[in-house]
Amino acid sequence: MQLFGSSGIRGVAGAELTPPFVGRIAAAAGVVLDADAVGVARDTRTTGRPLADAAASALASVGCDVHRLGVAPTPAGQVYAARAGVPLVMITASHNPPEYNGVKLVGADGVELSRRQLERVEQRVLAEDVELVEYARVGGHRSVDDVTDAYVRELLDAMEAADHREHIADADLTVAVDPGHGAGCLTTPRFFRALGCRVHTVNATPDGHFPGRDPEPVEGNLGDLRRLVRATEADVGVAHDGDADRAILVDETGSHVEGDAALAALAAAELDAGDVAVSAVNV
Template sequence: MEIFGSSGVRGVVGEEMTPEFVTRVARAAGATFRADGERVVALGRDTRRTGPMLTDAAAAGLAAVGCDVRRLDVIPTPGLQAYCDAEAVPAMMVTASHNPPAYNGVKLVGADGCELSRAALERVEERLLAGHADTAASDDRVDWATVGEVERVDGARRRYVDELLRSVDRERIADADLTVALDPGHGAGALTSPDFFRRLGCRVVTVNAQPDGHFPGRDPEPVAANLPDLGALVRAAGADVGIAHDGDADRAVFFDETGSYLEGDATLAALAAANLEPGDATVSAVNVSQRLVDVAEECGADLKLTPIGSTHIVTRIRELRAEGRSVPVAGEGNGGVLFPPYRLTRDGAYTAARFLELLADRPASEVVEPHTGYENVRLNLHYDDVEERAAMLGAAEAHAADADAELNTIDGYRLDFGDAWVLARPSGTEPLVRVYAEAKSRDRAETLAGALEAAMLAARE
């Protein structure tokens, strides 16, 4: 697909992401929904400053092709998905998730509350590209008497939290008497997660919990470098765990009771170990940690790999479940975890609650301890144009060809050395080539990442 990446379409507002572009996406999506018999479309956004402008554009585009629009305003992406599932309506979510404040984007959700499949997204994209000259798109417009109506919907966030409470072991968590330090990162989760964890019976202390599209306290991506305040809050409050979200709260990352950051791969492995049984399958992306590989083997479960991105993972889970396979847990080490028996979506609040259930027996540091022992390095290499991107990826391919390692090209170039691995792949949402490396020592991981980085930087010059 040319437009929809691994998790929707995103770009810098005023450059790639404009009201005009969002209107065209909305018309293409709305016309596709209408062709499938769906007339009503929900519309939500995260807290970004450009969200109101772009949701106005989206509402106009949807109404122009005859869709009735239900505007939910600011809501976590999984909250919008819960609404779609309950009301059996598709949706558009205006969000750039973890990207910097200047970005925004669009994610499409089906009437089952799940991200659209790759096949469905391709149908939308075909219509969008066909309408680029505004010819085919004009054919989708309706006359003045049948344009869609737009209404605001209240209470969707409250309904989402109520459903979360019904879906986890509320009594087990309450009995654990936990103190939770929470950092919603000024995003949509600031309007739902504090209430959710308090209603679970936790004492909640917060930082960066005011919705603010400038993201003054930290950038939206919940990585260790952006979360020093959360670690400090855990220590100051004597909290049992720290929890952080990204901008649209479909991810959760954790700190243990000492205020130490927990690698997302380790928490994913802990959640998988608690939920996988022999014969099950789990799904992750090509940058999967050896931690999850080990857990799958120990549990007698099959691990299936996909290209990076939730759309790919959701599509593969659908395929496995259609084959009759049980997939109790899946996801990536960035905090994006799915529990398909609950809903085939990433949900930061639900993931965090499932992690809290594990803390009823032992502290967070002990929960992840069996899954430690690996060091991870991640580098972001910027490029200015498609020529630089091609040169960098060509250098990565040449580097891979010369390496004494097993090569996987399902998404970029992953080199598996047995005791360590390294991966180079282009970002689906930013002008970056990302380099990931994992090994049992940091020196080994940094050496592998550095060699691949040097090869690509040389090609960029």
């Protein structure tokens, strides 16, 4: 594919990724998915609002009603898509620097579109093969204000169903959180507090300039979090990228935990001998 990579389309906003281009992508997705309604969400980047506006206008112009979700983590948008049964256009550049933005397309099942679906969208974008509807069929817009609240509730319900919530509350844990000024500011601190943890934060004000650190939660960018863990004697530190679909951990000594090691620890905690695990990879 010429446009879509492993996680959507990304580029420098205003140069490689412009509102008209985002509109073409959104319109093509609306037509290919034949959707009555489509959600539009974004992370905290300064260019997110105009790009989300462009996507929403284009979707309405091809006859889709638009659910405006505002700023939300990508996983929160995916949960909404699955619950409401609508596809999602997510405006985010994930871990890329502040000047970047991007588009990620999610199906009505809450899962990113398949390669075959993305190829169909891309073909229409490149061919500019989208027909606008007449005035009487233009889609409407509505704001959805409880996306992050509903996401936190679903996370808490999942912890309750797995019989983890009471154990976590009884453990008297202290958690340090670094959302990196991204969409995770709206959910992760609240989630841990609702679990009964003491929560300390850094870089936890939504800000698309990312003044505290770059969005990518690599070891070199997480000095503030490591210091916070040590200063507060936290049991664990958690850092996110711009759209909070990635979590990187710091242990109780303030040491960085590689993502592969964290995955191995989670697998060891959840899997027994003879269990079957499925690992999804990009090809």
